[in-house]
Amino acid sequence: MTVFDVAPTVAHIEPSAPPKPPHKPLLQLFFGDLIASVLTVSTGFLLILMIPALNWAVLDAVWATDDPSTCRDGGACWAFIAAKFRFIIFGVYPPDEQWRPLLVMGLILAMILASLSPRLWGQRLIAAWIACVAAMLTLMWGGVLGMAPVPTSSWGGLPVTLLLALLSLGLGFPFAVFLALGRRSSLPIPRMLSLMTIELVRGLPLVGLLFVASILLPLLLPAGWSIDKLGRTLAALTVFAAAYLAEVIRGGLQGVPAGQIEAAKALGIPGWKAVWHIVLPQALQKVIPPLTNTAIVMVKNTSLVLIVGVFDMLSAARVAATDPVWSAPYVESYVFVALIYFLICFGISNYSRWLEIRVQSRSYR
Amino acid sequence: MISAVLDNRRFRSWGGQILLLGGFAALLLWLVMNTVTNLDARGIRVGFDFLWRQANFPISESVLPYNPSDSFLWAYVTGVGNTLAISVLAIFLSTALGLLVGLARRSKHPLSSGVAGVFVTTMRNMPLIVHLLFWYAVATTALPAPREAYNPLPGVFLSLRGFYIPAVELDVTSWVMVGLVIAVTWGVWRLRHHLMGTGRWHDRHPVLALSGLTATVALGAVLLLQPSAVVSSPEMRGFNFTGGLRLSPEFAALMLGLVIYTSAFIGEIIRGGIDAVSIGQWEAGRAIGLSERHTLTKIIIPQALRIIIPPMTSQYLSTVKNTTLALAVGYPELGLVVGTVINQTGQAIESIGLLLGIFLTISIAVSLFMNWYNAHVALVEAR
Numbered sequence: 069m070t071v072f073d074v075a076p077t078v079a080h081i082e083p084s085a086p087p088k089p090p091h092k093p094l095l096q097l098f099f100g101d102l103i104a105s106v107l108t109v110s111t112g113f114l115l116i117l118m119i120p121a122l123n124w125a126v127l128d129a130v131w132a133t134d135d136p137s138t139c140r141d142g143g144a145c146w147a148f149i150a151a152k153f154r155f156i157i158f159g160v161y162p163p164d165e166q167w168r169p170l171l172v173m174g175l176i177l178a179m180i181l182a183s184l185s186p187r188l189w190g191q192r193l194i195a196a197w198i199a200c201v202a203a204m205l206t207l208m209w210g211g212v213l214g215m216a217p218v219p220t221s222s223w224g225g226l227p228v229t230l231l232l233a234l235l236s237l238g239l240g241f242p243f244a245v246f247l248a249l250g251r252r253s254s255l256p257i258p259r260m261l262s263l264m265t266i267e268l269v270r271g272l273p274l275v276g277l278l279f280v281a282s283i284l285l286p287l288l289l290p291a292g293w294s295i296d297k298l299g300r301t302l303a304a305l306t307v308f309a310a311a312y313l314a315e316v317i318r319g320g321l322q323g324v325p326a327g328q329i330e331a332a333k334a335l336g337i338p339g340w341k342a343v344w345h346i347v348l349p350q351a352l353q354k355v356i357p358p359l360t361n362t363a364i365v366m367v368k369n370t371s372l373v374l375i376v377g378v379f380d381m382l383s384a385a386r387v388a389a390t391d392p393v394w395s396a397p398y399v400e401s402y403v404f405v406a407l408i409y410f411l412i413c414f415g416i417s418n419y420s421r422w423l424e425i426r427v428q429s430r431s432y433r
Numbered sequence: 434m435i436s437a438v439l440d441n442r443r444f445r446s447w448g449g450q451i452l453l454l455g456g457f458a459a460l461l462l463w464l465v466m467n468t469v470t471n472l473d474a475r476g477i478r479v480g481f482d483f484l485w486r487q488a489n490f491p492i493s494e495s496v497l498p499y500n501p502s503d504s505f506l507w508a509y510v511t512g513v514g515n516t517l518a519i520s521v522l523a524i525f526l527s528t529a530l531g532l533l534v535g536l537a538r539r540s541k542h543p544l545s546s547g548v549a550g551v552f553v554t555t556m557r558n559m560p561l562i563v564h565l566l567f568w569y570a571v572a573t574t575a576l577p578a579p580r581e582a583y584n585p586l587p588g589v590f591l592s593l594r595g596f597y598i599p600a601v602e603l604d605v606t607s608w609v610m611v612g613l614v615i616a617v618t619w620g621v622w623r624l625r626h627h628l629m630g631t632g633r634w635h636d637r638h639p640v641l642a643l644s645g646l647t648a649t650v651a652l653g654a655v656l657l658l659q660p661s662a663v664v665s666s667p668e669m670r671g672f673n674f675t676g677g678l679r680l681s682p683e684f685a686a687l688m689l690g691l692v693i694y695t696s697a698f699i700g701e702i703i704r705g706g707i708d709a710v711s712i713g714q715w716e717a718g719r720a721i722g723l724s725e726r727h728t729l730t731k732i733i734i735p736q737a738l739r740i741i742i743p744p745m746t747s748q749y750l751s752t753v754k755n756t757t758l759a760l761a762v763g764y765p766e767l768g769l770v771v772g773t774v775i776n777q778t779g780q781a782i783e784s785i786g787l788l789l790g791i792f793l794t795i796s797i798a799v800s801l802f803m804n805w806y807n808a809h810v811a812l813v814e815a816r
Contacts, residue, residue, distance in 0.1 A: 097543065107542045114548065117585075124575075257450040261457060271796035273754035275768050276789050283781045287471045288464045368560035375562075375761060382563060398570035406559045406567065413558035 125403075136393045148397040149404050152388040156404065159224015159384040165216060169227040172204045176230055184419065186426065201238065204231065220298040224379035226408070228298070232370040232380065235302055237363060240309030247314035249343065252321050262314070269311035274372050277304040282376040301373045309366050316358045320351035360420035364413045371409070381405055468782070483780050484509075490773055492765045494681055505774060512770030513791055519684075519766060520753045520795075523691045527752070530692060531699025538704050549700065556697035562758050564690035569762040572596075572682035579673050588666045590674060596685045597667035600678035606658050610651070617647050683764040687756075695752050702748060706741035707733065738810050746803035753795055767791060 098108045128143025132150060139145035149156070158166045179200050183193060208227065211217035250262030269277070281304035282297060289295070295303070324347050332342035374383045385401040472479060484506040492499050497514040499507060537549035556564075573593060577583055582592035588599040603611065621644055667677030680688075710733050718728030757768040771788045775781050 097541075104542055107537070107540060107545045111537075111542075111544045111548050255446060255450050257454050261453070268793070271793045272789055273757040273768075273792055275757035275760070276785070276792060279768075279771070279785050279788065283775065284785055287468050287782070290467050291471060291474065364558070371560040371562045372758070375758075382560075382566070386566070396574050398574055399567065402563055402567040402570055406563045409560055409563060410555060410558045414554065417558065 136395070139397070140395045144400050144403075145394065145397045146400060148389075148394050148400055151394075152391070152401075155225075155388050156381065156385045156401070157225045159228065159379050159381075160222050161224055161227075162216070162218060162222065165210070165218060168207045168210065168215065168218075169223075169225070172207050172227050173230065175200055175204055175207075176234065186423070197238070201235070220296050221379075223298065225384045226381045228379065229367075229370050229381045232302060232305055232373065232378075233363070233367045236305035236309045236370075237313070237366055239302075239306045240313055243306070243310035244313030244317055245348070247310060248317035248321055249348075251314065251318055266311045266314050269307055270315070274304070274308055274369055275375055277308055278372060278376045280304065297376070298378055301376060301378050305366070305370065305373075308369070309362070312362050312365065313359070316355050316362055317351060319358065320353075320355035321347065323354045324350045357420050357424040360416055360423070364416050367412055367416070368409065381408065477779060479780075479782055481783055483778050483783070488774075488777075490777060492770065493763075494684065494765065505778070508770055508774065509767070509787060512765065512767035515764070516753075516756055516766040516768075517795075519687060519691070519756050519759065519764070523688065523695060523756065524749055524752055526688070527692045527695035527699055530696035532703055534696055534700030535703030535707070538700060539707060553697045553700055556693055557701070559694075561690065561694045561755055562761050564694050565686055565758055565762050568689040569682065569686035572686050579669070582669075582674075588677070590667055592674075593682070594673060594679075595682055596680040597674045597677045598680065599664055599666045600676075602663045602665055610654065610658075614651065617651075621647070681764075683759075683762050686762050687759045687764045690762075691752070691755065695748065695755075698748055699745070702741055702744045703737075705744075706737040709740045710736045735810070739807075742803065742807045742810060746800065746807075749803065750796055750799050753799060754792065757792075 097104065099105045124143050126143075130139050130143060130145050130147050133139065133147040136148075136151075139147060154163075154166070158169050161169055179197060182188065183197075206212060207215070208223060208231070209217060209220075247262045247266055250258040251266060253259050253262075278301060281300040285295065285300050285303065328346055328350065329342055332346050333339075337346070370380060371382045373380050374386070377383075379387075382405050385405045386398070389396060389398045389401040485504050487502055488505045488508040489501050490508070491501050492508065492511055495511045495515055496518045497511050499511040503511075534549050534552060537545040538553065540546050572595075576591050576593050579590075579592040579594050582590040582597070584590055590597040624643075665676040667674040667679075714732055714736065715728060718732045719725075723731070756766055759766045760769040760772060763769070767788060771784045774784050778784075
């Protein structure tokens with residue numbers, strides 16, 4: 069028997085799926101060897117440590133009551149959340165006018181749902197977003213169409229969180245595009261200016277930028293120009309978002325092959341037009357999944373405005389818990405707020421994963 | 434003629450750039466002029482001479498010695514000291530926890546990987562400041578008074594007044610000896626590394642002899658000098674605990690929140706780095722007869738490190754920047770000190786300038802260090 073007897077048959081073997089790993093019995097999976105046993109015991113121990121928390125949150129909890137004093141002992145006081153729900157969501161917005169922020173949140177939700185599918189992306193959608201943001205701000209401010217004017221100092225809660233995230237990303241994006249193009253430019257002065265701006269902002273904590281915006285900005289602008297606290301905070305968040313978005317977009321620009329711009333030159337398309345119509349669209353398509361990560365970061369970062377005294381959802385929850393009638397239910401308030409942030413961020417990250425698979429399967433040019 | 438000049442490519446590019454630079458300079462000048470006018474109108478004098486005045490405000494806890502009669506400058510230094518201390522501690526602890534989380538997520542054990550997965554998903558999707566406020570609320574409202582302190586492990590007491598843990602109290606001799614032991618261990622390890630590099634490791638007798646000698650000397654020193662190392666456990670005396678180490682609720686909340694939040698990110702970075710090394714590397718290691726441990730330490734980890742280090746750098750940097758959120762729970766790091774100084778003196782420009790300058794310096798220093806380390810790892814790989 070020689071190798072030659074075997075060789076021809078080898079060529080005819082069809083590739084088959086790799087064999088499935090044998091199904092391990094549960095006992096072996098959990099206590100098969102030393103490492104598995106150690107893992108089982110230590111994870112089990114961790115889970116047992118969670119039992120008091122579970123007791124507090126579920127078994128001993130007060131779910132519904134009209135009498136705050138029943139919440140004094142033992143478990144979590146979820147009844148408090150039910151009682152203060154409206155305050156945490158809308159803050160100090162005048163109660164009779166709260167249909168307006170509710171409508172704003174409805175608009176945001178509708179627009180986000182409408183923008184989910186990449187098939188609808190285009191200039192019309194951008195125009196619709198701009199119109200909607202204008203409508204939202206009008207609704208919040210009032211003063212027209214018989215709506216009572218509400219100053220920004222009375223805005224609060226979830227609409228402020230959502231608007232800050234949305235506006236900082238939206239306003240930061242055009243700046244980010246210019247910063248990213250500047251950083252990739254062959255001209256020294258735009259490159260240096262962009263590099264300096266991006267690295268300066270990224271080297272600083274957001275708290276520092278918020279300090280600058282809330283304390284220094286009134287000094288930096290002429291005496292007559294007064295921007296209210298919400299506007300100044302938005303300015304800081306916008307600058308922050310622009311620097312981080314710029315780095316993401318730069319990644320996309322680097323991913324566009326040099327042949328694209330050379331082809332444009334060969335066709336006689338002038339430089340800026342080539343960048344605007346050929347390079348930039350391809351770069352942006354590449355970075356859509358990482359851009360959603362920046363969106364998550366910005367949603368979480370809006371909570372920092374609490375430090376400079378803007379009344380977002382987190383501040384509203386904190387203020388709600390100071391009500392002396394209830395027994396200081398801070399933990400419950402923060403758990404509730406954390407849950408809302410979790411739903412938003414988890415939603416975005418799952419969307420991003422879906423988008424990534426879709427981008428891969430459709431293979432954009 | 435004029436149009437010929439305007440159409441000239443080089444003229445247009447330089448003209449545009451000079452215009453841009455001029456615009457930028459004009460904007461800066463405009464901001465500075467506004468500031469000067471505003472400061473004049475409000476009668477604020479800019480300058481750093483306030484730094485030498487007496488601070489007159491307390492800092493609740495600090496790594497460096499501080500009391501209210503010290504200068505503003507020393508208050509800032511104390512703030513920087515606290516910021517650096519919590520940064521280093523948080524980075525160290527969250528790297529350790531993150532390593533556990535990352536490895537647990539990769540393990541084939543369904544319970545461990547499941548728990549680690551839930552941990553990462555929930556912790557990453559909540560803002561850090563909510564984490565901090567949550568733990569602060571737990572530490573200040575949910576825990577019992579010192580008398581009925583929660584006692585989860587022997588010697589550990591959790592109460593509204595803070596967390597009490599056992600502390601090891603070393604005298605000067607012990608500190609010197611601990612330092613020497615670390616130095617000698619490091620030296621022997623470096624020597625071993627060096628000998629391995631030059632291929633003379635097989636001649637391992639000198640190293641063994643050296644280790645033995647060091648151990649004998651150390652034992653002799655312990656017997657002769659009798660250093661004292663006392664473990665002091667917290668005990669209930671009157672209304673509060675004495676002995677042990679007290680962690681304030683602010684510090685405990687800050688560390689818990691920061692470490693849990695950061696470790697979720699670090700866990701993902703480590704998992705991603707190990708996953709990114711192709712499975713063929715494991716198989717190749719096995720094929721040439723390396724043990725599982727050597728495959729991991731000599732083949733997989735060096736390659737994974739190169740992937741892990743850049744994202745880890747930015748994670749460490751953001752952890753340092755995130756420590757500024759401590760002012761939400763009232764831990765006196767640099768941000769809180771700056772806020773207090775602005776309230777006391779009104780010297781906002783100088784104080785915020787110092788804050789930004791110090792953070793830029795820290796950011797640059799961390800990047801430089803991590804770049805150096807990155808180059809070091811890459812070099813090991815190229816050999």
